[in-house]
Amino acid sequence: MPHFGDHQSSIYFHGMFLDQAPDITTDLTALESHAAQVLSPEAMGYVVPSAGGGATARANVAAFDRWRIVPRMLRDHAVRDLATDVLGTAMAAPVLLGPVGVQTLAHPDGELATARAAAGMGLTYVHSTQASHSIEEAAEANGDGPRWYQLYWPTDPELCESFLARAKAAGYTHLVVTVDTTLLGWRPRDLDRGYLPFLQSVGTANYTSDPVFLRRLEKSPEEDPGAAGIAFASVFPNPGLDWGQLPWLRERWDGPILLKGVQHVDDARLAAEHGLDGVVVSNHGGRQVDGAAASLDQLPAIADAVGDRMAVLFDSGVRSGPDVVKALALGADAVLLGRPYLYGLALAGQAGVEHVLRCLLAELDLTLGNAGYRSHRELDRDALAAAPR
Ligand code: FNR
Numbered sequence: 001m002p003h004f005g006d007h008q009s010s011i012y013f014h015g016m017f018l019d020q021a022p023d024i025t026t027d028l029t030a031l032e033s034h035a036a037q038v039l040s041p042e043a044m045g046y047v048v049p050s051a052g053g054g055a056t057a058r059a060n061v062a063a064f065d066r067w068r069i070v071p072r073m074l075r076d077h078a079v080r081d082l083a084t085d086v087l088g089t090a091m092a093a094p095v096l097l098g099p100v101g102v103q104t105l106a107h108p109d110g111e112l113a114t115a116r117a118a119a120g121m122g123l124t125y126v127h128s129t130q131a132s133h134s135i136e137e138a139a140e141a142n143g144d145g146p147r148w149y150q151l152y153w154p155t156d157p158e159l160c161e162s163f164l165a166r167a168k169a170a171g172y173t174h175l176v177v178t179v180d181t182t183l184l185g186w187r188p189r190d191l192d193r194g195y196l197p198f199l200q201s202v203g204t205a206n207y208t209s210d211p212v213f214l215r216r217l218e219k220s221p222e223e224d225p226g227a228a229g230i231a232f233a234s235v236f237p238n239p240g241l242d243w244g245q246l247p248w249l250r251e252r253w254d255g256p257i258l259l260k261g262v263q264h265v266d267d268a269r270l271a272a273e274h275g276l277d278g279v280v281v282s283n284h285g286g287r288q289v290d291g292a293a294a295s296l297d298q299l300p301a302i303a304d305a306v307g308d309r310m311a312v313l314f315d316s317g318v319r320s321g322p323d324v325v326k327a328l329a330l331g332a333d334a335v336l337l338g339r340p341y342l343y344g345l346a347l348a349g350q351a352g353v354e355h356v357l358r359c360l361l362a363e364l365d366l367t368l369g370n371a372g373y374r375s376h377r378e379l380d381r382d383a384l385a386a387a388p389r
Pocket of ligand 1: 047048099101129130131178260282283286287317340
């Protein structure tokens, strides 16, 4: 039975017998500095930084370092299995490609490359409302791959209904409603250069391909991209959103619904009480509330409170295979990868995303095995110890 960890042998064989070393580093924590050498200042400014001074983004990564894996020995792990099922979606491993907008900033192929890479690996692709390719284009690239749709809930109900209907028709099975971005966070690196791609109609492909949105415009987005950008800006912020509106959404989406951006245990409980199917414990990679709690620090209490009633997914700060092990041991059913795959995209398009995914899953598989586990399903908090302070 092949294992994701076999990728390690493949790299060694290619190096030793074919004189082919990997084009991109296998140290996934070093991807950011490598991507920085190829990304434009605008792309770097949009992708890498976080809100404010970046305290939460740093805290996300630091939180992983406060946990240590405690390997167990002499437990047969010759056959390992990372396959999983999250709310009815079969996945080759408990890792999804999280919703990340404006991916053409990283590479001209943008979301199409990511959707193809995800399908090739049997991992779930989550399409962002702020994508630079449309719902339908990404679905076509994703083919038979598993795919979910991430909703930024616009203030225009008819537009919202149209997004949902298009996503359903294009084969997206689950809805991930991002609730932490009803207003854009304070992002100095973009503000300092007065740069917001959406106002140039970059990262608004779902809107500019939408019949309801187009009806609101006097001229086509090609004729007047500025007016389309302003129309987007008039429907995107939705600070009036509240729990009472969730039944409206439920009536319009018959598949599973997850809330992304949950940080407080009481909000996780409310999500369960409102009949949602899952939460993504996330602080948006520190891009929204600077000073917010590290996402990993919030995970155990949320998993304890609602893990038996709904799926608990996690993101913000996952950089390596051991990070995935830690998040799963602390109660996540699966994790969403964010920036690392975007760096792979920047470095080599689809091949770069595949490289990052293969390395991450290989490191996950080898870490699990070397720690004495045959499957991520065997992980619990006994697998970890708090690092001495
Ligand atoms: C994001 N994220 C995001 N989330 C979302 O729900 N919709 C979106 O359109 C975007 N767009 C986006 C763009 C960029 C450039 C980044 C870096 C992130 C947040 C994303 O889904 C995820 O929560 C974070 O990326 C997790 O943090 P790390 O692990 O990337 O630091």
